[in-house]
Amino acid sequence: MSADDFSEHVEVTRPGSRVVHAWRRPGGTRPVLAVHGLSSTSRLWTWLLAEDPDVDLIAADLSGRGASTPRSDASTLAGHVADQLAVLDALELEAVDVLGMSLGGFVAVQLAATAPERVRSLTLLDGGPPMVRRPTSREQLEAAFADRTARLGTDWPDLAGYVDFVVAHTAPLLDPADPHLATCLAHDLERGRDGGRVRxxxxxxxxxxxxxxxxxxxxxxxxxxxxxxxxxxAEWSVGAGSTPAYTDDEVAAVVAASEGPLRAELLPGHDHAGVVMSPSGAAASARALRRSLAATG
Known part of the structure; x- marks a missing residue:
């Protein structure tokens, strides 16, 4: 099983004739809304679906990613929350468990804070709580994510070249020969496995x-x-030994400040991408999701 096996596709029209594309792979669990990261798409969940094929998963391409139209105004967490709620409305889902990775974790927390009646639980994968060490200007952000924007100016002749670039510049612990990585990254490209520009x-x-x-x-x-x-x-951010997004002490402080709703677990031996985009990371993420589903069952 993989994200190639999504059996339902919905197109949700948003203000300004913008369209959000979402997919659902029905399963035996309660419905789970999965929100991908900053430069990813709905196919981020390929590894998790392979690890736990019974999950009833709904995943959209966030605006400006994959098949979903970019916004004409500024893209924000609140804007993504409104889009996710529109997807739930289109699927006639009143309440869901929410899974979010990286940026998706921040969208998930914002969704739960904005519309708590629509969210049963949150499973956050290396994102969601504010980070202590972070850029302080837009210029610093542009430099920090230059590896992502560097993908955009190329008409990739084939998928293999794009995969090699992503592994070399963004996710050095991933296996470039992993077929799930090919499934995930093919959705980025205009022509899929035949290449094209990054969407x-x-x-x-x-x-x-x-x-x-x-x-x-x-x-x-x-x-x-x-x-x-x-x-x-994750223990690391980009590659073995790198400074993580969250240290143990920072996480402990956030958990203590939450006074109950938030619990946390370290995933050792993995960097940010590997929390989902590796078999072992996907297995740990699936276990965390299952705990959320069981705790609110």
Missing amino acids: LDGRALVDDAADVFLTDAAADALRRLAVPAQLLY
Whole structure:
């Protein structure tokens, strides 16, 4: 099983004739809304679906990623929350468990704070709580994510070249021969496995990063969090030995400040991408999701 096996596809029209594309792979669990990261797409969940084929998973391409139209105005967490709620409405889903990775974790927390009646639980994968060490200007953000925006100016002749670039510049612990990685990254490209330009809006990427790092939106949403939440956080950020997004002490402080809703677990031996984009990381993420489903069952 993989994200290639999504059996349902919905197109949700948003203001300004913008369209959000979402997919569902029905399963035996309660419905789970999965929100991908900053430069990814709905196919991020390929590894998790392979690890736990019974999950009833709904995943959209965020605006400006994959098949979904970029916004004409600034991209924000609040804008993504509105889009996710529109997807739930289109599928006639009143309440869901929410799974979010990286930027998706921040969107998930904002969603739970904005519409708590629509969210049963949160499973956050290396994202969601505000980060202590973060860029302080848009220029720093543009430099920090230059590896992502560097993908955009090339008409990739084939998928293999694009995969090699992503592994070399963004995710050095991933296996370039992993077939799930090919499935995931093919959805980035205009022609899929035949290459093309990357379907990623660079302005939206930096806008979203700015809302996460340069505003208090993430901290404000976390303070309002009332639904059960689990955070699975990686030992490293990019590659073995790199400084993580969250240290143990930082996570302990966030958990203590939450006074109950948030629990956390370290995923050792993995970097940020590997929390989902590796068999072992996907297995740990699936276990965390299952705990969330069981705790609110």
